[in-house]
Each structure stands twice: as C-alpha cells, then as structure tokens.
Amino acid sequence: MQAELVDIRNHMAQYPPFDEMTEELLDRVVGDIEVVYFKAGSQILELGDPSSWLFYVRSGAVEIYRRTGELYNRISEGEVFGQFGLLMNRKVRFPAKALEDVLLYKIPYDTFQYLWENDDNFADFVEIEDRSRLRSAVSRREKSNQLMTSKVTRLISREPVSAPHTVRLQEAARIMTEHGVSALLLMDEEGDKPLLKGIITDRDLRTRALSEALASETPISEIMSEDLITIRSNIFIFEAMLTMLHNNVHHLPVMDGDEVRGVIALSDIVKYESQSSLYLVSNIYHQQDVKGLKKISLDVRDSFVRMVNEDANSHMIGSAMAGIGRSFTQRLLALGEEKLGPPPVPYCFMALGSMARDEQLVVTDQDNAMILDDSFVPEEHDEYFLALAKFVSDGLAECGYTYCTGDIMATNQKWRQPLRVWKDYFTDWIDNPKAEALLNSNIFFDLDGIYGETDFAEQLKTLVAEKASNSQRFLAMLARNALNRTPPIGFFRTFVLEEDGKHQKTFNLKRRGTAPLSDLIRVHALACGSRAQNSFERLKAIGNTKLLLEDDLGNLRDALEFISIVRIRHQALAIEADRQPDNNVRPEDLSPFERSHLKDAFQVVSGAQKFLKFRYHATVARNV
Template identity: 40%
Template structure:
C-alpha cells in the first residue's frame, strides 16, 4: 500500500463510524476511495447525482442548498454528505457547492452498500429516518407480545377515542324518576346533571350513578318525584378529552370513582367508566400506580417508583413520544406527592390554615422523563401565624420531602424545597417576593423567576395558587424591561453547534466527547417559549402548549412553530432512547450523548434541530431585547 493509501487508512481508522470496521475491511477501503478536488463555487458532484456517492470532507467547506437556492446546511472538515443523507429538502433536488477549494474522499454508493451489509454498526450509522423508525417498530414487535402492545397503547390513547356515545344528561330540574328512566332507555350506569341557564351553554354541576339510586334513594326511602339534585354528586372530578387514558385511570383511582365526565372546551363530551378502561386491557403498571393511594407506608410506595426505569424502556420500545412519556412519569410523581401529603395530614391532623403544595420545574410542566431532584414550595393562607402554625407546616414539608427523597426524587441541591422556611410563606409574602424579583431582576432573581414561572398546584387549596399566579401575570403585563432581562437569561443556554455545523462537545473528564442533550438541547427551547408565554401573560405551563400559544397568537409563523415543535420532539425522543439504552445496559441514566452513538440520519436531524433553536433565539433576542 502506497503512502497516500496508508494516510487515508490512518485517517479512517480514527474517524467514526469507519473506526468500527474490521482490519481487513479498513485496509481494503482506501483503494475504493477516489480523491476529488473541487474549486470554490463548483457544484458537487460534477456528473451524476449527489446520492450516487458518499462524500467525506477532508479539507474545505461545503454548502447544501435546495433547487431554489435555500440554504440547508454548511459542512466542514470530517462531515459526510450524499449517500443516504437526510437533510431537509427533496433528495433529488438537493445540491452541494464548494464554499472554498475543497478536497473530498468519494466512495461509490454500491461499495458502501456492500460494506454496510457486512457491518451492522456502519449500516445503523447510515440509516435514514424512515429506516430508523421501521427498525424500532420491528424491535418493539419482537420485544412485546400483542397483548403487551394493547396494554401499552392505553397509555398513549386520548380519552376522546374511548367515548362510545354522546353525553347522556338531564337538567337539574329533573326528578329522580326521570333521570332513572333516561338511564334505563340509554342503557347507561350514570348520567350527567346540568344547569339550565338562559344561554345555550349547559354547565355540568353533578353526576348520578346507579349506585346513587341504590344507596341514596332506595336505601333512604326518597320519593321518585324528588329532585335529582338531592342525590347527585356535586362538582364531580372530570378529565379533558385530550388527556391520555392512563391519566383518566389515575384520576379515578385517586378519587375512588368508577365514572368520570369527559370535558371538551369546558362542555361535557361524554362519560368514561372503569369498564371502558378494562375493555382496553389496561397496562398492569398503571394499576400499580393506582395502588399508591392505597399504601400507607413508604416502602410500598418505593416499590412503585422503582419500576420507573423499566416503564421508560417499555414505553420507548412501544414507540411512545417524549411528550407522552413525560406526562405518564409526571403523573407518578404527582400521585406519590399527593399520597405523602395525605399521609402527613393523617399523622399531623388537619392543617391549621389553608395551603397549596406547588411543584416547580419539569414536574410542573409535566415533562419529567425519569426520577430527578425535587422542586416544591408551599403557599399558605394569609391568616397564617408563624408562632402558632410554623411547626405544623415544617413537619408536613419534612414528611413529604423526606418521602420523595426515599422514593428516588433526591433533595434539591439548591434547597428549593418546602422544607426551606423561605419557600413556605403566606400568599402576601410570595407576592412581595415576586415584586422584588420582577422590579429588580438581578441574576439570582432571574434564576428564581425562571423556576417559579413554571409552577403547578399539586394538592391543597388551588385558589391560593391561582391568586398568586394571576397577581404575577398582572405584574409582568407590558413590562418590556423585565422581558428583556428574561430573554438575556434564556440566551445563556445555547445549542452545541459550531458555525459549520460541527458539534461542540465536552472535552476531558467523565463525559468526554459528549454533549448534555437536556442542558444544551431541551432547556434552550423551554427557556425560549417561556419568554413568549410571559409576553402573552399566559397561564400555559407545558412547553408544547406554549408553542401552540406562540402559533395561535401569531407571535411566530406556523412554519416556525412546526419546526420548533419537531425539534423539541426529536431531541426529547433522542434523550429517552439514550436513557432507555442505559437502563437495558444496567447503567445509571444521564443526559450525556455522544454523536458517535447516532446514525448519520439522526446526526443530521439533530443538527437541523439545533439550527432551529439558534434561529428562534435570534428572533427572540431581536424582539425582546431591542
């Protein structure tokens, strides 16, 4: 082998994914490579199509454009393009141009096909996005039986798809006999009770079940002509039609009910029952989650949370998105938190004043992927008297936070928990705190407000939390100076991408040659859309809901909203797939991903996602920091 071929072999031996090849294949490969020089401005290739060969940039820079000249990517040294590429745009219309004098290694598609057929890792690297999805579906089918798939599908099925009929209802003025007659005619075991206002909207005010007819009518000897309002359950718990079925089951287990009204746009859309769920062969894991509310000791609750890594693996294999996984795992955290609060109240007695237990961060946004550290606060009623009531709420917070830590939700490193006296305060004190943070947005205040703008009430008096949230939103309405500071803070997290689309990676240490997919991929989007939501004074907390808000309010174009949505989903899915693979390998879950572990398709899609984030950050900076 001559010196030039030896140099090519040495380069390939240190270049992923060719470093995965056997010694023989690696030695034979240089003879199949053609060295090509392209002058600045020339098109690549000069004959044939871009996808007839694989191109590896040795020196120089390349631009990929659509047929109408729209820039798709800028590539630099060691980047590959051409063969089985997955850049945005139609494959047959994508064109490449040398931005400066460029040297490339050119390998025929037929030759790389033969090598891929013999090397699964190399073939995986060059898989297209469609091929990746097809492979994952095959893996899921081989991993689970058909019944397992049916069970897991319930977690990913919207409640509206389980509705079998239109709402069965009677007005509040109806008699018990009239309600029973309608239930008999419609062959249902429950009926909705609505208020009859003069306008068209029919407000749900109660529900009556066949059990109510037995226990509240026959057993108590009520007359059939008595009003149905005498026996109805007032203000019943409800579920939104867009929520997943697993959430309905968790709610029904929590409130120990067998019927739950389904709402769409604040109007009754139907009724879901435990029979509807069992008919779908509900996942056994969800039944176990329901058992959380039956357990009275922390060890039994720990048994549930110990199953979260296994649940993550199953969901990823079944094709669940990061959004649905986040909602399910957050529901587990909510259930554990609620049960711990119930047990604390049982041990300590009723609270001396009203309170709201509020979660912050990813739990508030319903975006938890795995067990993480806890962030929570207590909002107390203004009749709170420190000398008389402080001990009760100190013990309450300690019971819950210690319990969460025992279940794997570790203590917050920054002590942002209700066990910290500063984070359990009366409503008036919280309002005063937000006044200071918003009026004097120094770095610490911006850090706090960034966390505290992602809040959700988990348990207790929700009106306390809503009062605080309404007050804060009114405080920032039209406050462009504060938004400018929030924007600067949001721009502190950047996607790890250099000018020529090269990944900027961690160097040295435990996580050498990786990037933090959460800190540098997901957090920039979360921070970005939070600023837009605050600018709209919106109550939206979930990141996808905030993106929808940006689109509906015309803050960004439909195309930009779609790109941002896709970027969040792709990066989120990459994260859960990485963590699921770690669980299967018996490793601790983390967020550090190496580009070498990704296929060529996924690397390109990840770069496109990072470019979307970078572009949206530029738009935000221009809009709110002028």
C-alpha cells in the same frame, strides 16, 4: 466486492437515506460512485452550472449558499448535497464551497434518478429540507402509537346513561345497576334542553353513601360531583389519559359543546394503554404509609420503559411521569395530614420545574414550595408546616425523588411563606431582574398548585402573566439569561463534547438540549401573557399571538420532541441494561438516524436563540 468499495458501502450504510436502502440498491450506488477531493476554499458547485451529481461527504465540511450569497447550511460527514438541482432543472440552485479539505463521493444523475423512482425513502429524503426531515421523523414515530392517532370517540360504546339531578340515592343506584354502568350523569332538565349538572360513580356510592350510612331517600345532589372535569369529543385518547392522570379521575364525560356524547372510564383507556401508568396512579392513592409508596415506586421505571417501547411521544411520557410524581406528592400530603392533624391555616403545595411543566422523566429531583394563607403566624403555625414539608420531602426521597441540591423545597423556610410574601417575591423578581432573580424565574415561573388551596397558585400565575408581559426590561434580561446554555453543535455541524470530568466525550441532552428550548419558549410565553406551563402548550399560546411564524413554531415543536425522545430513549436503554439513567450521551451510542436528526434539531435551537437575542435586544439588556 473490492476492499475499497466495501469500505465505501459500510460508511454510507450508517447514514440516511442509505441506512434504510436495500442491499441491492446500495450495491448499485457504490458501484457507480466517483471519489473526488477538494482543498479548503475550493468552489465545488457554481450557481447555474449544469447539475449532474449528488454529493456525499465522506470527510471534511462543506458550506452551502443561497443564490444571494447568504450562508444557507454547513454539512459534514455522512450528509448529501446537490439534490435540489437534480430535482428541478438540472442546474445548480445552491452553490457549494469546501470549508476544509473534503473527500466526496459523487453519485451520477442516472443512479440518482433510478433511486428516486425505486426507493420511496430516498425520494422523501432528497425532496425535503433538513427541518422538514425532522418533522417527518417526529411524525413517523407518533403515527405508530394508537393512543396518539385514535380519537377519544372510539372508546364510546354506548349512549350516555343519565338521570335528573333531583333523583334520590336509591333510584340512582337502581339505574346504574340496571344499565350496568359505573358512572351516572346527572342532568339539569329545567331549561330548553338537559344540561350536564354533575356525575355520580360507584366509587362515590361506596365512599360517600354506604360508608356514611345515608338514607335511601337522600337527594343524589348531596353527594354528586359538580366541579366536573370533561373532555371534547375531538381530542385523542392520549389527551384523555393525561387528563385522568393530572386530575386523578376515573370517568370523563365526553362533550360536543354542551351536549354529552358519552362517558369514558379508566378501564376503557387501559385497553389501549398497556403501560399501566393510570393503574399505578390509582395504586398510589390506595397506599396507607410511606413503606407502601416506596414499594410501588419500583414500578415507575417499568412504566416509563413500557411507554418508550410502545412509541409514546415525549409529551405523553413527560405528562404521565409528572402525573405519577404529582400523585406520590399528593398522597404523602394526605398521609402527613393524617399524622399531624388538620392544617392550622389553609395552604397550597406547589410543584415547580419539570413536574409543573408536565415534562418530568425518571432522572429528577424535588422542586416544591408552600403557599400559606395570609392568616399564617410563624410562631403559632410554622412548626406544623415544617413538619409536614419534611414528611413529604423525606417520603419523596424514599420513593426515588432525590432532594434538591439547591434547596428549592418547602422544607426551606424561604419557600414556605404566606401568599402576600409570594406575591412580593414574584413582583420583585420581575421589577428587579438581577442574577438571583433570573435564576428564581427559571425555577418558580414553572409552577402548579397540586394540593390544598390551589387558587393561591392560580393567583401567582395571573400576577406573572400580567406583569412579565409588560416588563421589557425583565424579558430582555430573561432572554439574555436564556442564551447562556447553547446546543452542542459546532461550526461544522459536529457535536461539541465535554472535554474533561467523568462525562467527557459526551453531551448533556437536558442541559444543552431540552433546557435551552424550555428557557427560550418560556420567554416568548411570558411575553405573550400566557398562563400555560407545559412547553408544547406554551408554543400553542405563542402561535395564537402570531409572535412567531407557524413554520418556526413547527420547527421548535419538532426539535423539542426529537431531542426529548432521544433523551428519553437513552434513559430507557440504561434502565433496561441495569445502569443508572442519566442525561449524558455519547455520539457513538446513537444511531445514524438519531445523530443526523439531532443535528437538525440543535440547529433549530441555535436559530431560535439568535431570534430571541434579536427580538428582546438581549445583548443590551444591562442598559435597558
């Protein structure tokens, strides 16, 4: 093959759909190519003209227009255009114009047709638009992981074993032994049909019965768990796993309405979940001191990498990592109470930011706070809570969760206040949305009560949901603030990189990717009065209100998933190479597939920000 053709072949082999093409097919394409050049401003395709070529951009940039004259897309190196006319009636459907001097490879219709008939990947690529390709890329990854494609009913291997909730302790133990089960469902049989009343596990028998030497005739109702966590029978296994992680439970009744289909246990999920995040959480609660927690914290990154390598999606990974971080915090709080004694007044420990959203990764710091009971008296009680907060914060730092540089931690007295003060904080932030209030909104409006009187946190969520949705001024200011971080995509669909500092020639996938998405999703969710915290769950809530079209919601979900998973893979690769993981990516370190679809995803973010600006009149927020 001539040197010029080798150069063409090597270039095209970097970009989809040619990157997955067989050598034989790619050689045929290269052999049929014509090379053409257009000066900036030249018309390449006119609406309605005969369509005979697929165009591949070697260098430069091209603008694609709708038939109305409205700009449809800008494409650059490694991208193709002209396919829709070839697929339809051999007439140009989207006019094209050279935005700058452009070098193109022309692939003739006969070659295009041959590829379309003989290469399914090529056919899929040219038949769908950019955002559909993004959705396809996300879907293809998720389908490769059984946790995300298998329903939880697949784990049910037997009929549920149950007994009346009135049985005695000895009888309950006998039934469990006879049937060889680690959990017994306890039913209320007084109505027309039995209803699930509670559950008892072998762990309960050890910790609540044997350790306290309860009599064999003790009613089982005295030690059964009544505040049940259950799951629906139509959910996926990974959702069951996340429920276990979030609630630190080892058994989940599976329900069809109010009928019990079965019970799944931790051991059932581990058959599928080789990442061991559930076992890691279990081990956290068995540690007796900070030294033990620090030792097993070394397993967190290994668990993260295994999840990435087994094609878990970003929701699953983020939730699992948040569950692990939440468990470290909860165990430290319990150890702190053992050391300092019982708290003088009730309190709730809040997780904030990515942990509260279930979107935590391995590069993370601490964001937390304390809500104290309104009976709190600083002079009498604060010494205890400061000591507890410091014990937890120092312990988290030992386990790899760095101190917050902005001091958003319970060790800061400002963020260790009674419930009434917290309600005043949130009310003031919404009623008077100044710069500091907006910054606090971005941090504190993602909150989760993870220990103690968690109802305190639920009261704050309710307050936010009710007040924010009724304050157009606050929403406008928050939307305006959400536009400050833009995706790193330039006018010509090229990546915009840092120009100086230690991260030059990179872009930050958190600051310029996932964070802008989380910010704009938060605004829409607050406008809808949603109490959801996770970005994917917020999108579901937004969809229920019809604030956004289903296609737009789908595009946002896909963009969030793809940007997140590229960020996650970047961190996993750094860990495997014994480098410190971060969020700063060099374009040349990405595969052509990732580069192409990241551009699609960033364009979704850019479009969503434009709608945000329009929807909430963000540009005139100061005058609202």
